[in-house]
Amino acid sequence: MQSTVNYLWHTDDLLGQGATASVYKARNKKSGELVAVKVFNTASYLRPREVQVREFEVLRKLNHQNIVKLFAVEETGVSRQKVLVMEYCSGGSLLSVLESPENAFGLPEDEFLVVLRCVVAGMNHLRENSIVHRDIKPGNIMRLMGEEGQSIYKLTDFGAARELDDDEKFVSVYGTEEYLHPDMYERAVLRKPQQKTFGVTVDLWSIGVTLYHAATGSLPFVPFGGPRRNKEMMYRITTEKPAGAIAGTQKRENGPLEWSYTLPITCRLSTGLQSQLVPILANILEVEQAKCWGFDQFFAETSDILQRVVVHVFSLSQAALHRVYIHAHNTIAIFLEAVYEQTSVAPQNQEYLFEGHICFLEPSLSAQHIAHTTASSPLTLFSMASETPKGLAFRDPAQDIPKFFPKVDLQADYSTAKSVLGAGYQALWLAGALLAGQELMLRGLYWFVSVAGMPEMQELKRITELRSKLRALAEALSRCSHNITETQTSLSNLSSELMKNRDQVHADRSIQQVQCCLDKMNLIYKQFKKSRMRPGLGYNEEQIHKLDKVNFGHLAKRLLQVFQEKCVQRYQTSLVTHGKWMREVHDTRNHLRMVSCSVAAFNTEAQGAQESLSKILDQLSHQLLQDRTKEAQVSATPTAPHPSPALMDLVLHMQELCEEMKLLAVDLQDNNHIIEGLSRPPTAPDS
The missing domain is CATH 3.10.20.90 (Phosphatidylinositol 3-kinase Catalytic Subunit; Chain A, domain 1)
Known part of the structure; x- marks a missing residue:
């Protein structure tokens, strides 16, 4: 046990360790409150005095919810080592979150946005106080669970931090090599002498690598053999990166460099967020400091995302x-x-x-x-434009599953199990997405067909009920009625199929089967993780370890079999059926629109006929009135002309027809809004 005046900790409760200090979980002696204590070792006192006190001074200056709080600076009793008493973050670091197998391919979108929001807010507070961190990485971003169960991420470890204005430069080198700006990497890792100075934008490079890691689960720049085994190639990748590229890899020894301008298909972020994020990564992962964005633009662009x-x-x-x-x-x-x-x-x-x-x-x-x-x-x-459904694009998790080596190698077996488990969690996530996609396909098409869709059909059905009155349009409307009856039958059958398939989707248990395999694999994985810390295994334990490897492989095979044969195949079958149904709906709707246009044209024709009839009747009535006037004027003359009997009969017949047309016009007017509805898209109040 070690202690200061107010705090107590055990050296087994190690949270993290660096070159100059170790961090432990500790408790307040009076209240029992959990805290983190950073205990500096002997090597830390070999640094200049101003460097030793810099972290205390920086932390005292900062006060923000996304910066780990400094509670006190104390000393141990015997050795009088300096101790920083800080806020304890029970969720571990962002690195520990990313190293968990379920995040092997990056964080879920909502959690990534929380990381982005917290890192941006914390960095903004640093710049407001003219602080450059110089060691931004997932391991220095701590996670705390809020009172409502939400994640809160906080920047920590300000051992390399110092005050620096935007236009100031520094020459000293700090940081972790995978997240280090290439100019600093050249001097600190490759040990090459150069006279370059560095500004505050070096933090932006580290943020870019960190955000890429959080979004994908892997580092953006990876030479063959890994960053720490091939340092010269690591430097080449970062410095030769083309403008706009956000990642570079070398997949075989002495092989070519491959550049990527987008996030990988395994990334769990939506295309909507990726389109906003990629330009930011491209502009802060810029080697030339003159071309790299400044913090003002970085804050503006990231805030724009977070405010949406x-x-x-x-x-x-x-x-x-x-x-x-x-x-x-x-x-x-x-x-x-x-x-x-x-x-x-x-x-x-x-x-x-x-x-x-x-x-x-x-x-x-x-x-x-x-x-x-x-x-x-x-x-x-x-x-309204028909197209073939493409569905969810994804990479088969089977491509990311390595095989165990026959020889017992505790570290290698642990790493292999972790990779397999990560692919298993990816399969679980994809299975959920595929099943949800099937539900949305069926539900959406069912709504469109049965509930809200095809309003033209309902209106046409009402119009066909008027065909006995619309005698001039009886034949056309009769054909419409026949078409609607067939359409109703077709759509009724389609609705029944959709409901039947929705019931099948709801009864699907493939996700539970994948989860069961993962649970069993997790138990073996945890045992491997525990075993790797031991120097070796006894005979019986080694035999059990071998059996666990075999069982782990069987479970992984079963998991992938369920994913491919049940999840993927059912989804692909559903996608093909969905495409057939969509084409059927498009064809039906286009046909109904053609019928709708025909009825509208008939209505216009009927109205025109009524107007023409009224004009003719007015002319005949006027002529008949003139003839009767002349007859009255010459009534005493035996030879006075009489109105033509044929003209009288025509007028009477036209008057009867006009009255009939007026009655028809009233019916047309009452139902005119129905016919007009056929020539425009249906509307409804906003939901």
């Missing part, structure tokens, strides 16, 4: 879920354009449903009028 709201949109035509990032003050027109950028569905071809109701989005309104969405309750986008 997310609208979840499921494209029925693509069978893909999108996260659209927009500002709340944007107009809906801007939202529609953002959807177009992600889906290639032009705004004029976009129709939306939300929770089974038609959702009409007025372009001039604020985006705040869009309903609150979630991944399980998105806006459903229907494209």
Whole structure:
């Protein structure tokens, strides 16, 4: 046990260790409060005095929720070693989060945004106080669980920090080599003499590497054999990186360098967020300090992301879920354009449903009028332009599973088990996404067909009931009625199929089977993790270890079999069926629109006929009136002309026809709004 005046800790409770100090979990002697104590070793006192006290001075100057708090500076009783008493973060470091197998391919999107928000806020506080950290990395970002269960990340370890204004430079070298700016790497790691000075933007390079690591689960720059085994190639990758590239790898010994301008397909971030994040990474992972963004632009661009709201949109035509990032003050027109950028569905071809109701989005309104969405309750986008659904793009987790070596090697077996488990968690995540995609496909199409979709059919059905009155249009409307009856039958059958398939999706137990395999694999993995710390195994323990390796392999094979044969195959089958149903819906809707246009044309023709009939009747009535006037004037003359009997009969017949047309016109007027509805898209109040 070791202690200061107010705090007590055991050396077994080690949280972290560096070149000049060790960090332990400790308790306040009076209150029992958990804290972290940083105890400096003998080597730390060999540094200049100003360097020794710099960390105390920096921490005393800082006060922010995303910076680990300094509570006190004390000394141990006997050796009088300096001790920093700091806030204890029970969630470990961001590095420990990323090293967990479930995050082998990066953090989930919501957690990544929490990391981004916390790092940006903490760095902003540092710059407001003219502090350069010089050792930003996942291991120096601690995680604390908030009162509501949310993650809070805090910057820590200010041993290399110092005060530095934006226009100032420094020459001393600190940091961790994988996250080190190439200019500093050249001198600190390769030991090459150079006269370069460094500015505050070196922190931006480290932030870029850290954010890439958090988004993907791996480092952006990886030579063959790893960064620490091939340092010269590591330096080459970072310095030869083309503008715009955010990652570079060498996949075989002495092989070519491969550059990437996008995040890998295994990344769990949405394309909407990736499109916002990649330009930031490209501009802060810039070797030349003159071309690298400054902190002002970095804060502006990251704040722009963090201030946006997310609208979840499921494209029925693509069978893909999108996260659209927009500002709340944007107009809906801007939202529609953002959807177009992600889906290639032009705004004029976009129709939306939300929770089974038609959702009409007025372009001039604020985006705040869009309903609150979630991944399980998105806006459903229907494209009037037919296309083949592509579905979720993903990499088969089987490609990321290594094999165990026959020889017992505790460290290698642990690493292999960790990789296999990481691929298993990726399969679990993908299985959930595929199953959710099937549900959204079926639910969205069912809503469109049965609940909110095909309003033209309902209106046409009402119009066919008028065919006995619309005698001039009886034949055309009869054909419409026949088409509608067939369409109703077809859509009723489609609705039944959709409901049947939704029931099958709900009954799917493949995710539970994958989870069961993972749980069993986790137990073996934890045993491997424990065993690797031992110098060796006894005979019986080694036999058990070998059996565990065999069982681990069987479980991994079973997990992938369930994923491929149940999750992927069912999803692919569902995707093909979804495409067939989408084509059927498109064809039906286009046919109904053609019928709708025909009925509208018939209505116009009937109205024109009525107007022409009225004009003819007016002319005949006027002529008949003139004839009767002349007859009255010459009534005493025996030879006075009489109105033509044929003309009288025609007038009477026309009057009867006109009265009949007026009655028909009343019926047409009463139902005119129905016919007009056939020539424009249906509308409904916003959800």
